[in-house]
Amino acid sequence: MSADADLLTARQACALLGISRATLYAYVSRGLLRSRPGADHRSRGYLRQEVERLAQRQRSGRGAARGAAQSLDRGLPVLETRISLIRPDSPYYRGRSAVAAVRAGATLEDAARLLWDCGADDPFADPAETGWPPRVAALANDAALPPLERAMAALPLLALDAPRSFSAAPRARHRTAAALLRQTAALLVAAAPAPGPVHRQLAAAWRPGDAAFADLVRAALVLCADHELNVSAFAARVVASTGAHLHATACAGLAALSGPRHGGATARAYALIAQAREGDARAAIAERWRRGDDLPGFGHALYPDGDPRAAELLARLRAACDGAPALAELDAIVAAAEEVSGERPNIDFMLAAICHAHALPAPPALVLFAAGRLTGWLAHALEQQALGRLIRPRARYTGIAPGQAP
Numbered sequence: 001m002s003a004d005a006d007l008l009t010a011r012q013a014c015a016l017l018g019i020s021r022a023t024l025y026a027y028v029s030r031g032l033l034r035s036r037p038g039a040d041h042r043s044r045g046y047l048r049q050e051v052e053r054l055a056q057r058q059r060s061g062r063g064a065a066r067g068a069a070q071s072l073d074r075g076l077p078v079l080e081t082r083i084s085l086i087r088p089d090s091p092y093y094r095g096r097s098a099v100a101a102v103r104a105g106a107t108l109e110d111a112a113r114l115l116w117d118c119g120a121d122d123p124f125a126d127p128a129e130t131g132w133p134p135r136v137a138a139l140a141n142d143a144a145l146p147p148l149e150r151a152m153a154a155l156p157l158l159a160l161d162a163p164r165s166f167s168a169a170p171r172a173r174h175r176t177a178a179a180l181l182r183q184t185a186a187l188l189v190a191a192a193p194a195p196g197p198v199h200r201q202l203a204a205a206w207r208p209g210d211a212a213f214a215d216l217v218r219a220a221l222v223l224c225a226d227h228e229l230n231v232s233a234f235a236a237r238v239v240a241s242t243g244a245h246l247h248a249t250a251c252a253g254l255a256a257l258s259g260p261r262h263g264g265a266t267a268r269a270y271a272l273i274a275q276a277r278e279g280d281a282r283a284a285i286a287e288r289w290r291r292g293d294d295l296p297g298f299g300h301a302l303y304p305d306g307d308p309r310a311a312e313l314l315a316r317l318r319a320a321c322d323g324a325p326a327l328a329e330l331d332a333i334v335a336a337a338e339e340v341s342g343e344r345p346n347i348d349f350m351l352a353a354i355c356h357a358h359a360l361p362a363p364p365a366l367v368l369f370a371a372g373r374l375t376g377w378l379a380h381a382l383e384q385q386a387l388g389r390l391i392r393p394r395a396r397y398t399g400i401a402p403g404q405a406p
Contacts, residue, residue, distance in 0.1 A: 006292060007036060007045030016055050027054070031301030037342035079237070079391075083115055083379045084226040090308045091227055098223055099312050107197045108221040108375060112181060115226055115379035116174055123171075123178035128195040133161050143190040147367050148263070151187040152254050158183060159247035166245055173385075176246055177378045184250060184374055188367045198371060206364055212320040216354055219316055220368045223309040224347065226376025232256035232263075233373075233380045240381035241391040253377035257370055266365035269297030270352035277329045277356070282336035289340050297349025298337045306344035313350040317357055326357045 008016070013033075014024050024046075027033045032054060035044040085092040090099035093114050101111065109124050116123070132140045132154075139145070139154045162179070164172040179193075186193040189205035199221050203214035226233070235256040236249040257263035272295065276284045288295060300307045314334070321327040330353050334345055345353070351365035384391070 006048050008048050008051055010044060010046070013046040013051045016051055017058065028304050034299065034301060035304065078393075079229060081229070081380070081383060082117075083383060084228050084376070086228050086302050088303065088305055088308070091223075093226060098225065099308055102219045102222050102312060106222050107218055108181075108199060108225060108372060109178075109197055111222050111225040112178070112375045112378070115375055116177060116382055117379075118174050121171055121174060123174035126175055126178070128182050129179065129193045130195070131192055133158070135160075140187055140192075141190055145190075147188045147190075147363055148254050148258050148370060150190065151184055151370075152251050152258075154187050155180075155184065155247045155251050155254075159245055162245070162247065166243075168385075170382075170386075173246070173382060177382065180246055180250060180378065181374060185371045188371055202364075202367065202371060206360055207358060210358075213358055216313070216316055216320055217368065220313060220351060220354065221372040223312065224351075224369050224372030226373070226379060229380075230262075230373075231259075233376055236377035237380040237384045238391045240384040241387075241389060243385070246378060246381055249377060249381040250374060253374065254370060257366075257373070263366050263369060265296060265348040266351050266369055267362050269348045270355060270362040270365055272296050273330065273333060273349075273352055273356050276333045276336070277326075281329065281332040282340070285333065285336040286340050295337055295341055295343060297352060298341065298343035298345055300346040303346070307346040309347045310345045310350045313347070313354070314345060317350070317354060321357050324357065326359075330357060 010021055010024060014021055017024070019027075024033070028035050033046055033050050035046055037044065082094065084094070090097040092098065093101070093111060094117065096114065098111070101114075112118075112124075113122065131137075136154050136157045139150060139157075142150060145153070158180075162176060164176050167173060167176070181198065182193045182195075185198045185201055189202060191201065191205055194201045197218070199218035200214055202221075203210065203217045207213045229237075232253040236253040239252040240246075240249045260268075272288075278284075285295065317330075318327060334349075337343055337345070348365075348369075351368050352362065354360075354368075355362065355365045
């Protein structure tokens with residue numbers, strides 16, 4: 001079946017769902033449905049599979065149980081937070097634009113101070129550890145291990161030597177978080193913890209001496225720092241609600257990020273770019289679209305008009321790599337994707353694009369995402385622990401009724 005045959009018009013989608021066009025557009029803005037250019041590239045179409053799935057949810061019953069179940073899939077809010085807000089122009093960290101912060105020269109440490117609500121206290125003022133405990137050193141220095149797995153293996157051991165792991169004092173918790181951020185960044189690149197900004201350590205591991213690249217890394221980390229209640233943040237927050245130490249919450253976030261439907265998005269975007277760079281970018285993109293395949297790294301359910309984080313990084317990449325052949329190829333891919341599908345690049349594409357533009361393999365894209373997002377995981381963990389409540393949702397049983405089992 002062609003991609004066009006899979007698209008419903010707005011009228012057809014409204015009829016199937018039993019809603020008005022205004023409600024349909026609201027569903028798109030909330031990320032419950034995605035739209036694509038119609039046959040004439042002026043109208044919008046809606047994927048039949050997504051519309052039918054949403055209609056099935058509506059038929060499955062109404063009430064609190066149904067609302068709670070749908071809320072776990074980018075639906076109604078399930079938790080209150082003061083940490084971040086998603087708006088079309090930027091994510092906002094405690095009311096401040098992340099895009100504006102990047103333009104003002106903010107580092108990941110600056111974002112952390114804001115997200116962790118440190119006030120006048122600077123948890124990064126303490127001198128950083130410059131080595132690893134003996135029991136951790138072999139793991140931490142093993143560059144042959146994948147980055148996430150290396151960090152997940154070492155963090156529980158580091159927790160054994162963290163003197164303030166279970167302290168309830170905000171100042172102590174902020175210092176534990178700061179040390180953990182530095183340690184995890186070092187683990188992700190198989191290096192020793194460093195006292196300087198995280199973006200410099202990562203940039204030095206991949207392209208030492210390249211100041212323009214280091215600034216791109218800085219911008220990417222800040223823009224990845226938090227994104228409301230995403231999968232990995234929710235996982236970290238659930239673990240934090242049990243009273244577990246911050247190292248455990250970081251492991252929970254990394255474990256969630258290791259899945260192909262979350263952190264794996266950067267690897268898929270990297271592969272798409274590699275395929276498109278091998279020949280005619282437009283032909284490669286158009287062929288995928290005709291087959292009904294998705295375009296990894298393009299479109300975002302929460303940004304129907306384009307991901308502002310990606311737009312900021314793309315502008316910076318163009319400035320840093322002006323005239324480079326790789327940049328021209330990346331621009332051709334972006335243009336082809338928008339022409340064929342109407343979709344614009346998202347943050348996953350840009351992390352992969354930064355790697356392609358600088359002749360790096362795929363793993364650094366995921367490392368950038370993980371190192372930045374750890375800041376948000378820790379913010380959510382700190383907020384949840386301050387609330388002192390356990391996150392324990394109920395399930396709606398749909399299996400075999402008691403007494404009817406064979």
